[in-house]
Amino acid sequence: MSAWLLLIIIFIYFGILLYVAWRTGKGSNNDSFFIGNRNSNWMLVAFGMIGTSLSGVTFVSVPGAVGKTPNPDQFHYLQITIGYLIGYLVIAYVLLPLYYRLKLTSIYGYLQHRFGQTSYKTGASIFIVSRLVGSTARLYLVVNILQFIILDRLGIPFWITTLMIIIMIILYTYEGGVKTIVWTDTLQTTCMLAGLVICTFYILNHMDLGFGESLTKMSQKGLTEVFDMNPDNKTFFLKQILAGAFITITMTGIDQEMMQKSLSVTRLKDSQKNMVTLGFIMLGVLALFLYMGGLLHLYGDAEHVAATGDLLFPTVAVDHMPPFIGIIFIIALISALFPSADGAMTALTSSLSIDIFGLKNRNDLDEKGKERFRKRVHLSVALTFIIMVLIFKWINDNSMIGLILKLAGYTxxxxxxxxxxxxxxxxxxxxxxxxxxxxxxxxxxFVVDKYQHFLFGDFQIGLELLILNGLFTFSGLWLISKKSNGEPEVSTIVNP
Structure with missing residues (x-):
């Protein structure tokens, strides 16, 4: 397929995003950028958050890992997905009521209410590092794939590809922020899921397989095991479900990017509907991604595809399927790219402006001055994204989903x-x-993870490292704390 054709399609798609940004960004101000004026439609937010939660990593890395060699992940990721649903329920009925009660713009304002200014700055700083690392790793994966299947053929170096993608994101998030992203994420999620469904039906039709027959063939290849019953393994089902729940609580419930969109919904009840709906939809969508992974490995074996891991899906779609399927895949892939990057850049801009630089309390700046300051921060975040993506290019990990979840355990x-x-x-x-x-x-x-074989023998710590890290933090806070002398609970504190 012509690389120039694929590049033209990307620019057409970007033009549509710019049009949506122009329509939704009219009359925007800082409140529009940070929390969408608190009047977003909860159904749009829920649907758009699917794209943000999945990202390009899920789109190519989860299917690619199903049959990877030498140790295939099979359908074990569904265990984590069940945990995700539990986590979304905790967010809806524990965290969201707290955030709405305090009328927070940045959720780390809670830490200021509860502990003090230093804790507040610490929490915001941890988020900034966590989201910067996670989002740029996701962005790197998709940029690298676009480079592999399009830009390398045109002789365009990787750093120019990265620069072009970041400039595109800046152009449509610069004015509207969350107000724009709620709409662009909805468009992008639609394109991404449509691409997944179309590719699935094409493979089934091409291989003349029914749903049940395809599952039988996957099972014969040892790809369909969902629940790992060995307690010593990293993929033991209780470990994975528990880890999935805490990954969602942390990477969604106490993550400014994800909560920024939920807090843009006017009413708490609607925001809770958004979160619960998202949880059930994610369970179904990720099951479809795993099923697609099994199909890709069946198709790859039949067509003698050499690519594995993260490159399996793009190689099959672009080089071993009809051109129209390749075009659909590219649209779906860039639709997976933008939601994870645009929301992250907006959230990091918000957290830096509000939490670190105290923009809302800057009396020396009028509204126009605050808007100019926020835009400078946004450009600085974009520059940092470029640098981090180039760093990940040097690391060049073959399966980014594992690396991202591993990093999340620490950050x-x-x-x-x-x-x-x-x-x-x-x-x-x-x-x-x-x-x-x-x-x-x-x-x-890190010490426990590095020496876990010496400490625990055959018992392996996997994604539950996140929980262990949280317990260490909780225990340390207990040691530097004392009993409260009867001050009112946080729910009774007057909001600033």
Missing amino acids: YGPLLGLFAFGIFTRRKVNDRLVPWICLLAPALS
Whole structure:
């Protein structure tokens, strides 16, 4: 398929995004950028958040890992997905009521209410590092695939590809922020899921397989095991379900990017509907991704496709299927790329502006001055994204989904411990010591992970490292805390 044709399709798609941004960004201000003026439609938010939650990593890495060699993941990822649903329910009925009660623009304002200014800055800083690493890893994966199947053929270097993608994202998020992203994410999620469904039906039709027959063939190849019953394995079902629940609580419930969209919904009940609906939809969508992974490995064996892992889906779609399927795949892939990057850049801009630089309380700036400041921060975030994507290019990991979840265990663990301590205890911490606890906990987690065979024998720690990290943080906070002397609970504190 012509690389120039694929590149033209990308620019046409981007033109549509710009049009949506122009229509939705009219009359935008800082409140529009940060929280969409709190009047977003919950159904649009729920549907658009599917694209943000999945990203390009899910689109290519989850199917590619089903039959990877030498150790196929099979359908074990569905265990994590069941945990995701549990996590979404916890967010809906524990965290969202707290955020709405405090009328927060940045969810890390809770830490200021509960612990103090240093804890607040610490929590925001952890989020910034966590989201920066996770989002740029996701962005790298899709940019690398676009480079592999399009730009390399045109002689365009990787750094120019990265620069072009970031400039595209800046152009349609610069004015409207969350107000625009709610609509662009809806468009992009539609394209991504449509591409997945069309590719699935094409493979079934091409191989003359029915649904049941395809599952039988996958089972014969040892690809369909869902529940791992060996307690020593990293993929033991209880470990995976528990890890999935805490991954969702941390990477959605105490993540400014994801909560920024939920908080843009006017009413708490509608925001809760958004979160519960998202949980059930994600369960079905990720099951379809795993099924597609099995189909891709059947198709790849039949067509003698050499590619594996993250490159399996793009290689099959572009080089071993009709051109129209390749075009659909490219549209779906870039639809998976933008939601994970645009929301992250907006959320990081929001957190830096509000939490770190205190923009809302800057009396030396008028509204126009604050808007100019926010835009400068946005451009700085974009520059950082470019640098981080280039760093991941040097790392060049073959399966990014595992790397991203591994990194999340280290970066989100302290946030989990901070929020859990604040919600489930009434003890007062020594605010000045909180940053040290949040540095010590990941360091201890790293030591445990590195020497786990010596410590636990055959028992393997996997994604539940996140929970262990949170427990270390919680325990450290307990050691630097004392009993409360009867101050009112956070729900009674007057909002700033």
